[in-house]
Amino acid sequence: MSAAETLDRDLLRRFPLPDHPEESSKEDRGRLLVIAGSRELPGAAYLAGIAALRAGAGKLQIATARSIAVQLGVAVPEARVIGHEETEEGCVDPGSIGPIVEWAKAAQAVMIGCGLQHGPPLEKLLDALLDCGADLPLVLDAAVLGCLAPRAETLRAWSGGAVMLPHAGEMARLLGCAREEVEADPGAAARRAAATYGAVAVVKGPFTHIVAPDGRAFRFKGGGVGLATSGSGDTLAGIVGGLCARGADPLAAALWGVYVHGEAGRILTERVGRIGFLAREILALIPGILQSA
Incomplete structure (x- = not known):
């Protein structure tokens, strides 16, 4: 088992992002x-949608609850917002799953989970997505992580690759262990998850650990405690999703996403304060960090 490499600018040069010429x-x-x-x-x-555009995705489509679709479309005029029906609990209505999956099959990458509600409808949506036969990267975060444990074999068979973005509590549920065990050795937890699910596993924390399914491991120190704030994980998921849409493979997208997110935290710590900056303030910093890295 190889030691974790330090994630910094020098390492990122080994994982170049797709080039997009002026034409x-x-x-x-x-x-x-x-x-x-x-x-x-x-x-x-x-937050996830804007982060994806700031990371360079060419087109953004957001499948979300019909009750908020118009408001979200006004807030993010750059996006095509696809409203789906909801259950009384606020979950995706099962009748909307088929159309959502068709939109997914036409995309270059899919990010799923941020702000969704737990429950059987979400599990049905995930099953339909994993069974659709598409060949594209999946970025999995938040509520959808709670659905993955019984679907490890199916996710390992997903040909497009995937990135999982859990915090310690979510990782504990993915591995069926105590949160304290993950916090004691997050690098080992990330290795287990990457091997179990066949996905790039990212464990967020003071040190962020990234492990590929083939065992390559990386560790990032940076960003600061201010990144532990509401919505910060949504911005990270959006960055990774946007980079995947551009053509980055899941590991490269995860490495760049963690680095850019952390650098934004460092800059905001200097400009705003160690604690108290907002997740939305990360968004405008993304293009500049990508360009200078």
Whole structure:
């Protein structure tokens, strides 16, 4: 088992992002479908979607609850917002699953989970997505992580690759262990998850650990405690999703996403304060960090 490498600018040079020359179009930078948001958590879809565009995705589509679709479309005029029906609990209505999956099959990457509600409808949506035969990267976060444990074999068989973005509590549920065990050795937890699920596993924390399914491991120190704030994870998921839509493979997208997210935290710590900056303030910093890295 190899030791974890330090994630910094020098390491990123080994994982270059797709080049987009001046004559390229938005089609060349790919279409990301963000399946996110609910009537209680509309901001999650907003943060993830804007982060994806700031990371360079050419087209953004957001599948979200019909009750917030118009408002979200006004807030994110750059996106095509696809409203789906909801259950009384605020979950995706099963009758909307088929159309959402068709949108997913036409995308270059799919990010799912931010702001969604737990429950059987979400499990049915995930099953339909994993069974659709598409060949594209999946970025899995928040509520959808709670559905993965019984579907490890199915996710390992997903040909497009995937990135999982759990915090310690979510990772504990993925591995069926105590949160304290993950916090004691997050690198080992990430290795177990990457091997179990066949996905790039990211464990967020003071040190963020990234492990590929083949065992390559990386560790990032940076960003600061201020990144532990509402909506911060949604922005990270959006960055990773946007980079996947551009054509980055899941590992490269995860490495760049963690680095950019952390650098934004460092900059905001200096400009705003160690604690108290907002997740939305990360968004405008993304393009500049990508360009300077």
